[in-house]
Amino acid sequence: MKAGIFIKPGEVRVEDRPMPEIQKPTDAIIKIVRASVCGSDLWWFRGISKRESGTPTGHEGIGIVESVGSEVTNVKPGDFVIAPFTHGCGHCAACKAGFDGNCLNRETSSINGYQAQYLRFVNANWALVKIPGQPSDYTPEMLNSFVTLSDVMATGYHAAATAEVKPGDTVAVMGDGAVGLCGVISAKLRGAKRIIAMSRHEDRQKLAREFGATDVVPERGDEAVKHVMELTGAGVDAVLECVGTEQSVDTATKIVRPGAIIGRVGIPQKPDMNTNQLFYNNTGLRGGIASVTTYDREELLQAVLDGKINPGKVFTKQFTLDQLQDAYDAMDQRQAIKSLLIVDDQA
């Protein structure tokens, strides 16, 4: 089968690899229909984080169940599924508390290889999310939205859920990448009345407004703080931090009214933080790895099926699996907000 492989920073290649096989009774083999490139893939693509050469790439996708292990009873061969990157077991303390992104039975071997024709998916019984019908029952746009439910839409939603966005809130979203844009969708879905997109790129501002942003703040740092305080008076009720840089996190702490919560999903670039400013303003700091299966089942899949949300619009370019290098380059060079991979063009 064809599989995306990391060669070295800046280079990926599609190689022929053996078909994956069921190794444990809790595994499933998924025939990938659509996959995508994640903003977090750029960390190793750009050489910022280390990655071993020769490892299979990708952690976002949807597909058809090809075969299942003996303990997998919730899905069967032929089912159409979202393949979350999180692989929750469904029965540990983390999964039961709704934090399947921190599943205590997670297997690190399972997090890659979605940019391929077939994928071995562990903890398949609980983690996979069944989509009604077959790919052919849906428009290409709807398929795109399903792909975002394997990571980016659920990650944006995690920022809103941990920031505890509630109806009527004024919310700021730091970051206008695909996750930030899905954060805007999530804030609206949870009933926010005013959504301030912190965005400086015109195409992304436009999409943010389409997704529900009521205001755009293009500034950064102190100027951004000033602008948000002018708009809100006492600060926002919640911040969705979808960047992770020191400046973004710092700005987040300065635009909140007392008691507001910052929901973080941007991978933090600086561990140390002065948390006194949080304490003396009663600012909450929450967030981390998303609860993909939990959110998909609770709310997100139905919202896509009902046409209430259209997160698939974050894919502004699409490629075949053979064009994997181009898909990465387009995101690396900011020519695409997010790159879609059409792995099986018959589905």
Place this chain on the structure above:
Amino acid sequence: MKAGIFIKPGEVRVEDRPMPEIQKPTDAIIKIVRASVCGSDLWWFRGISKRESGTPTGHEGIGIVESVGSEVTNVKPGDFVIAPFTHGCGHCAACKAGFDGNCLNRETSSINGYQAQYLRFVNANWALVKIPGQPSDYTPEMLNSFVTLSDVMATGYHAAATAEVKPGDTVAVMGDGAVGLCGVISAKLRGAKRIIAMSRHEDRQKLAREFGATDVVPERGDEAVKHVMELTGAGVDAVLECVGTEQSVDTATKIVRPGAIIGRVGIPQKPDMNTNQLFYNNTGLRGGIASVTTYDREELLQAVLDGKINPGKVFTKQFTLDQLQDAYDAMDQRQAIKSLLIVDDQA
């Protein structure tokens, strides 16, 4: 009138001072019935934090409304009231969001002088909490519990509320001072099933168990982490951090299951913190100054009136106002968990 005055570290004195007067239409003058010494008073008493010599002391008490400004309509002279240390205005963004400890119209001049016969109380209309009847209608024990509603009980409750303790939870309470013990009461009040008191003093362990602690962990640091993990498996659902030292905060971050929240009310002694460990475990960090008026009105006063909670038991020694130095010494030397001041022994 008699008023407690800070002289120098280790020394307070009761001096004769002019009667306070209404200065603003939102003021009230309160005739203090009972006051108390707070653990946070020990910071300046011990010379750890700076304080100007000659300033009036105390921020906890109950009393009778003596007179009110023209804009104060919710209470009238003769009413029996709790005098929260927080002085929320009730109409700013912080108060409306339930964070009156961060009231945006707070006047810093208002935070002291409760250890006296009379007190000028600002933002009286909303902040004061009316107690039904008169002091003579209640037992001394009940009066003691009312005193805790001006700070310490509400502060313990803030730890539980910001840690989002819910029915069935397993909760750890860091600290066995009066606030920590009130944290135990609060965890139980919110329905926690298992409450682990992190306490090494026998008298406090006993009171913690009486208040609802199901387990006691006397160790500190790594040994404490090990013990809690042995008791819980994956860690606790919530931590009430009522100490504020680096070690206590560090231990708090290591005993939580993924997604749990640490509710902090211990004044943080070290600003910088590695927040990556929070991110990668989806651990939340919340807390700060308590919402005294909000909690008293929502739940705590009624819980005291109904006899559901008895936080007044944290007063293990009592003094007259003239014995103010002894009241401080008893807490400083750990002879009392908390010192009560009987300011008006006729009430």
